[in-house]
Amino acid sequence: MHGRFGQGEVILALLFAALGLLWIATAFGMPFWQGFAPQSGFVPFWYGVILVGLSAAMVINLVRQKEAAAEPPIGKPLVVLATLAGGIIGLQVAGFGPSIFLMLLFLFAVVEKLPAIRSTVVAAATTGILLLIFKAWLRIPLPTGPLGI
């Protein structure tokens, strides 16, 4: 959709400005300067000021633009994000193996509508390879669930 200006990008610039403001406000509560030496709050304070300045300039630039470029749809990325969030929750509930397998299967078979059997095989193989590399080879303790993987 063509907007008068890129509203999504303005929100992004405002997010950066908010980060800068948070840093300025938090740095005020820290020691700033002692004797000849700058203290903990000095550099982050200036980071915040610069970021707010740059973000404000971005917002002004964007608002002055007459027309924004067309933006790609956000539906599918949001579904993928939600699936990933489900995968993270699944790590705590079901353990690494089942949650990664289900996440992959959902993405292949439901989101991408790929053939069910091939999706199951690829999801299982990917999960198996990851378990083999991280758990068996590198011996990294990944979250485990009721199935022990």
Add this chain to the structure above:
Amino acid sequence: MDPFINLLQGFATAATPANLLMCLLGVVLGQIIGVLPGIGPSAAIALLLPLTFGSSPTGAIIMFAGLYYGAQYGGTLTSVLINVPGESTSVMTAIDGHQMAQQGRAGVALGIAAIGSFIAGTLGTLGLMLLAPILALAALAFGPPEYFALVALGLTALAAVGGSVLKGLATGVAGLIIGSIGIDPQVGVPRFTFDQMWLFDGVDFIILAVALFGLGEVLATTGLPAAKPILNIGRVLPNREEWRQARLSILRGTGVGFLIGILPAAGATIASFVGYIIEKKVAKDPSRFGKGAIEGVAGPEAANNAASAGAMVPMFSLGVPGSNTTAVMLGALIMFGLRPGPEMFTTNSSLVWAVIASMYIGNLILLLMNLPLASLFARMLQIPYSWIYPPILAICLTGAVANANSIEDAWVMLGFGVLGWLMKRYDWPAAPMVLGLVLGPLFENTLRQSLTLSHGSGMIFLSRPISAALLLAALLAVAVPAITALILRQRQLSVPGP
């Protein structure tokens, strides 16, 4: 010591079976990553970092370097066969490379790109070998003000090479802000942790790199339509006439690419642009460009490969990356407990020389692999992206959790992944943010040390010639593109509309 003696020692280390395997793995992975959409060498290195836990830093950096220049070769395939550059460094190759493919000369385009890349990569590595130790020696005299100015130059230069200086600077400063989370490096007290214990160690570089380059890239790429590749490769080796046309382009591309690669943050993308422009300027008949001129492939391909070697000069000798990927490699070196910079050539000389030696080996492997196997790699372009991105997401998630065995890190990755997606969507560069995080502690420490030395006077940065020169370069890095953009906008406004 003589660089050639050091190089021989480097070959002795690089030629061990384990390191040869890492080199082979790196170049093959790089080639594949260059071909596959939605994942670049920066993301791939970030994703592979967890796999190198506990392994030798030398082997890991050899693999990462191989992946970096291997991706330059791989990116060419997509440029030539589907007119979609696998990497930003191959944008210029697509112009004439795809035209050649449409004329049934895809193999020759890929062949000359592989030969040019091999020559440029080898000569670039020679330049790296000769120049980096000299630069490192000069930089040994640097004090805190010079280091501060150097980091400022690295950050501003990387911020300035994208489409918008303002966006680059904003993401760079945001990276510095993220880097200030955790324990204050000078006085040891926690700050910006918001009473969260898991923030005491700060935001991990791997998490940010995986989120921005891996997850953000995947989210931005899902749903984009796939292109149809040209699979008729044909003859790969150029004939005598084609070689005559391309040989000087390769040498010019090598020279200009290496020089541009050395400049902090200028990188292979700009090198390939300049390489193409030079070829068009020196051509007797510039009208052939855009219609399948072999020089339009040879020049930029040589330039981007030479620039990959050149970009390692400031990374190894000064600790300032010359490109997005070397920014991630710099973080990897720090993760391995090494301090990139002038001391690398004295304290970790065996690693540096082994990596340099491995680059000669890797370039040879890539040449031998690319000429006969071009059609095999081309078939990878037929794999739909819907089969590729879910495993990438699984690797991102596994890497984030495995990094510190922490679920919180997975949520942090998700959050930064959303940010990375928005940044990619609106063309805000991610590399300055990662660099800000990596170099943030050095930037702040050297700034505070310098101000303490000068009793609080900022004049210390201007009274020392090297730091003053570096800060002037940093200022120019920002001012020149900004003023150029302003002038162009004024000109556009002054041209009456139709």
